[in-house]
Amino acid sequence: MSDTAAAGTRTQVLSGNEACALGAMAAGLTFYGGYPITPSSEIAEDLSELLPKAGGAFIQMEDEIAAMGAIIGASLAGAKAMTATSGPGFSLKQENIGFACMAEVPCVVVNVQRGGPSTGLPTMPAQGDVQQARWGTHGDHAIIALAPYSVAETFDLTVRAFNLAETFRTPVILLLDEIIGHVNEKVRLPEKVEIVERKGPDAPPGKYLPYRHTEDGVPPMAVYGRDGYRFHVTGLAHDQTGFPTNNPKEIDLLNRRLVWKIERRRDEIVEVVRERCDDAEILVFAYGSVARAAHQAIREAREAGIAAGLLRPRTLWPFPDREVRELAERVRTIVVPEMNLGQMAHEVEWAARGACPVVPFGRVDGLPVSPAQILHRIREAARASGREARP
Amino acid sequence: MSFRYEIRLSGEGGQGLVLAGKILAEAAAIYDDHNATQSQSYGPEARGGASKSDVIISDGEIDYPKAEHIDLLLALTQEALDKYVSDLQPGGTLVVDSDAVERLPEGKWRVVRHPFVRTAREQLGKAVVANIVALGLIVRLSRAVNEDSAEQAILARVPKGTEDLNRRAYRLGLDLGGEAAAAR
Amino acid sequence: MTDYDKYLRLDKFPLIWCPGCGDGIVLKAILRAVDRIGLSQDEICMVSGIGCSSRTPGYVDVNTLHTTHGRAIAFATGVKMARPDLTVIVVTGDGDATAIGGNHFIHAARRNIDITVLLYNNWIYGMTGGQASPTTPRGKRASTAKFGSFEPNFDIVALAAGAGASFVARETVAKPLALDKLIERAILKKGFSLVEVMTPCPTTYGRRNKPADPLLMVQDLKDRSVPRGKVEDIPELERESAIVTGVFVDVNKPEYTEQYAGLVEKLGGRRTAPAAPSGGSKTP
Numbered sequence: 001m002s003d004t005a006a007a008g009t010r011t012q013v014l015s016g017n018e019a020c021a022l023g024a025m026a027a028g029l030t031f032y033g034g035y036p037i038t039p040s041s042e043i044a045e046d047l048s049e050l051l052p053k054a055g056g057a058f059i060q061m062e063d064e065i066a067a068m069g070a071i072i073g074a075s076l077a078g079a080k081a082m083t084a085t086s087g088p089g090f091s092l093k094q095e096n097i098g099f100a101c102m103a104e105v106p107c108v109v110v111n112v113q114r115g116g117p118s119t120g121l122p123t124m125p126a127q128g129d130v131q132q133a134r135w136g137t138h139g140d141h142a143i144i145a146l147a148p149y150s151v152a153e154t155f156d157l158t159v160r161a162f163n164l165a166e167t168f169r170t171p172v173i174l175l176l177d178e179i180i181g182h183v184n185e186k187v188r189l190p191e192k193v194e195i196v197e198r199k200g201p202d203a204p205p206g207k208y209l210p211y212r213h214t215e216d217g218v219p220p221m222a223v224y225g226r227d228g229y230r231f232h233v234t235g236l237a238h239d240q241t242g243f244p245t246n247n248p249k250e251i252d253l254l255n256r257r258l259v260w261k262i263e264r265r266r267d268e269i270v271e272v273v274r275e276r277c278d279d280a281e282i283l284v285f286a287y288g289s290v291a292r293a294a295h296q297a298i299r300e301a302r303e304a305g306i307a308a309g310l311l312r313p314r315t316l317w318p319f320p321d322r323e324v325r326e327l328a329e330r331v332r333t334i335v336v337p338e339m340n341l342g343q344m345a346h347e348v349e350w351a352a353r354g355a356c357p358v359v360p361f362g363r364v365d366g367l368p369v370s371p372a373q374i375l376h377r378i379r380e381a382a383r384a385s386g387r388e389a390r391p
Numbered sequence: 392m393s394f395r396y397e398i399r400l401s402g403e404g405g406q407g408l409v410l411a412g413k414i415l416a417e418a419a420a421i422y423d424d425h426n427a428t429q430s431q432s433y434g435p436e437a438r439g440g441a442s443k444s445d446v447i448i449s450d451g452e453i454d455y456p457k458a459e460h461i462d463l464l465l466a467l468t469q470e471a472l473d474k475y476v477s478d479l480q481p482g483g484t485l486v487v488d489s490d491a492v493e494r495l496p497e498g499k500w501r502v503v504r505h506p507f508v509r510t511a512r513e514q515l516g517k518a519v520v521a522n523i524v525a526l527g528l529i530v531r532l533s534r535a536v537n538e539d540s541a542e543q544a545i546l547a548r549v550p551k552g553t554e555d556l557n558r559r560a561y562r563l564g565l566d567l568g569g570e571a572a573a574a575r
Numbered sequence: 576m577t578d579y580d581k582y583l584r585l586d587k588f589p590l591i592w593c594p595g596c597g598d599g600i601v602l603k604a605i606l607r608a609v610d611r612i613g614l615s616q617d618e619i620c621m622v623s624g625i626g627c628s629s630r631t632p633g634y635v636d637v638n639t640l641h642t643t644h645g646r647a648i649a650f651a652t653g654v655k656m657a658r659p660d661l662t663v664i665v666v667t668g669d670g671d672a673t674a675i676g677g678n679h680f681i682h683a684a685r686r687n688i689d690i691t692v693l694l695y696n697n698w699i700y701g702m703t704g705g706q707a708s709p710t711t712p713r714g715k716r717a718s719t720a721k722f723g724s725f726e727p728n729f730d731i732v733a734l735a736a737g738a739g740a741s742f743v744a745r746e747t748v749a750k751p752l753a754l755d756k757l758i759e760r761a762i763l764k765k766g767f768s769l770v771e772v773m774t775p776c777p778t779t780y781g782r783r784n785k786p787a788d789p790l791l792m793v794q795d796l797k798d799r800s801v802p803r804g805k806v807e808d809i810p811e812l813e814r815e816s817a818i819v820t821g822v823f824v825d826v827n828k829p830e831y832t833e834q835y836a837g838l839v840e841k842l843g844g845r846r847t848a849p850a851a852p853s854g855g856s857k858t859p
Contacts, residue, residue: 052835052844053843059656069652069679070652072650073649075653077654077658078657079653225618225658225661226617232633232639232640233640235641243633
């Protein structure tokens with residue numbers, strides 16, 4: 001338990017970025033490598049103070065790619081490591097994120113999303129990177145991505161991101177957006193957080209296989225040079241010893257395990273929040289800051305006599321397909337508001353498999369989706385399904 | 392229905408409006424034990440340009456953290472006023488820096504004019520505390536937060552060594568707010 | 576006499592390198608240097624990028640990290656910052672370190688972080704089929720410079736020195752015993768150190784530019800070598816093609832991780848070594 005988190009038990013007004021830095025410290029962060037980029041820089045700024053005070057390491061790297069490389073190196077050397085960035089930087093990090101997937105290196109990558117593509121809107125919010133989080137790096141792989149909708153939840157999901165990274169030996173993407181990153185709100189941070197440490201080697205040095213195909217799909221991980229363990233790590237396709245291989249059988253096993261180790265245990269990873277879904281006829285699927293507007297919208301819809309509910313995933317990847325499917329069979333319509341042009345609506349539609357219509361609503365003008373806009377879509381959906389609101 | 396009060400502090404980058412907004416939010420959330428959010432929208436400029444800081448205070452949960460129906464708008468520049476006044480509710484309060492704002496848009500608002508920057512410079516010797524003077528006026532005028540709470544929040548937030556200056560600025564603002572309320 | 580086998584992963588042999596490649600000569604020089612210093616295998620972390628030279632760590636029984644193209648120094652910076660107790664050696668090539676990875680190279684030198692970079696310069700991208708690199712000499716051919724390169728080259732030694740390295744040296748594989756002494760000094764140096772190693776690539780460079788014979792290529796390196804300080808002694812016409820060898824920079828100045836540890840101490844903290852993973856079996 002770090003001092004930082006213990007100091008967080010009083011009521012505070014914090015921004016999402018501040019809560020992210022504190023959450024990382026509470027989770028046991030010992031290494032941060034980053035490069036400044038709006039609107040994520042406050043995370044680096046805070047950690048440049050918190051880490052040296054706690055004996056951890058902070059370094060501002062020369063670029064985004066270097067920052068991603070540095071956290072991988074630090075993690076292999078035994079650190080709990082994180083970097084934070086925004087759209088353009090997230091693009092630059094993709095190759096090394098793939099390395100972390102392939103070499104199974106636990107680390108946390110925070111992306112405080114801003115408007116894109118390219119330089120886009122540095123100071124304005126968007127959710128345009130949700131598919132990039134899934135498929136930004138090349139090749140088949142699974143990924144875990146979380147999206148908090150409040151400052152308090154940013155703290156919680158930052159801790160969870162570290163725990164999932166260590167549990168599954170994988171990079172975890174934490175997707176904030178500019179609103180969540182910069183909004184200041186009242187929080188009381190938890191006194192204690194649960195911390196997961198990585199599973200250490202299960203065989204003596206010399207017999208240890210750093211990429212063993214274990215039953216749970218996650219190979220035990222040694223620390224470089226600690227307790228006599230020396231091992232090789234490469235981004236090349238490798239066998240269980242960690243050395244490059246061209247053996248099709250070994251390559252197939254590896255690629256399948258990298259996906260399987262996460263997809264098979266998706267129930268441990270996927271978290272959704274259901275608000276008034278039991279009797280809902282119109283379902284809103286929303287995440288991140290848009291879920292806040294959606295929350296207000298379903299309340300107002302209920303006041304107007306429309307049975308609206310909210311399905312709010314805290315985990316974006318693996319996608320909560322079963323949770324969507326289950327509700328799709330019960331509701332009349334699913335409305336999907338996003339600060340992009342339908343990136344998740346597409347997934348919702350796929351998960352619903354035609355059980356009900358899916359109505360995307362995208363906003364890409366740099367402004368947040370408002371409660372009124374969502375309410376309008378809920379009303380339209382109610383009307384279309386023969387459920388008029390009370391006058 | 393719970394109460395919800397929306398304040399927008401606007402002006403140009405560098406006028407300390409984000410800080411003032413954060414102080415208001417802390418006064419409400421920490422010292423008054425209400426809920427509060429503060430968010431800002433800003434351009435790429437660190438100084439200049441129109442900047443705004445939205446504070447929402449409520450005794451209920453605050454979902455959407457952006458101000459949509461503003462109860463009180465502070466505008467320290469003409470550009471900020473022109474840009475943000477459209478979100479001010481009819482019957483709301485418009486507080487402007489009378490030296491910086493020449494044209495007042497039409498609307499059913501209660502208007503309070505005061506040269507905040509000049510007052511801060513001439514009476515306190517530091518133009519930089521104009522934000523705290525305005526804060527004092529807003530606190531007394533709106534009663535959105537407890538006056539003692541705001542003072543505590545200010546003292547907890549401002550740089551060490553400037554507490555006295557900021558306290559004087561705040562109290563001067565309270566007096567101005569009292570005058571404005573009486574003038575009504 | 577160095578017991579090379581002790582440091583090698585012999586089960587990974589034969590080496591990937593072509594006959595006549597100089598990379599094996601450098602590998603042995605590294606092992607001699609490490610052996611003389613008396614470093615344990617556990618306390619060495621060898622990091623590489625992509626390319627022929629970057630396959631070196633795969634054969635060395637230490638902690639080894641084969642990263643993405645150009646990024647070895649960035650990964651190595653993370654390793655060193657997390658674990659200052661490890662001796663971090665980067666093995667890289669001219670393309671890896673001065674083209675795609677140029678930014679990391681100069682910034683690690685600027686920070687003066689205690690990493691030893693062994694940069695194998697063979698004037699070409701060997702592994703991928705002989706494309707031109709930032710060091711392909713003017714007029715020399717490459718698979719992407721079919722009419723001869725006309726680009727100016729990086730002077731890697733000057734680049735490292737200008738960027739702030741504590742130790743900068745150059746040697747060729749034609750003088751392996753001089754090479755291991757330089758590598759030894761580079762590893763022992765507290766701060767960023769660079770050894771540029773001139774090494775032949777008969778397969779992709781020699782074939783296009785002659786001589787293609789590995790022995791002649793090594794002889795050529797030897798013939799063109801001029802110790803630093805003796806450059807003035809050779810005819811002016813030969814200076815342009817001379818390979819100036821020796822130590823160019825050897826200074827003592829504040830090292831990055833030590834300065835960082837100083838900051839931590841000043842703040843009242845202590846550098847925490849990352850915890851060993853729990854739940855597994857320990858060394859029997």
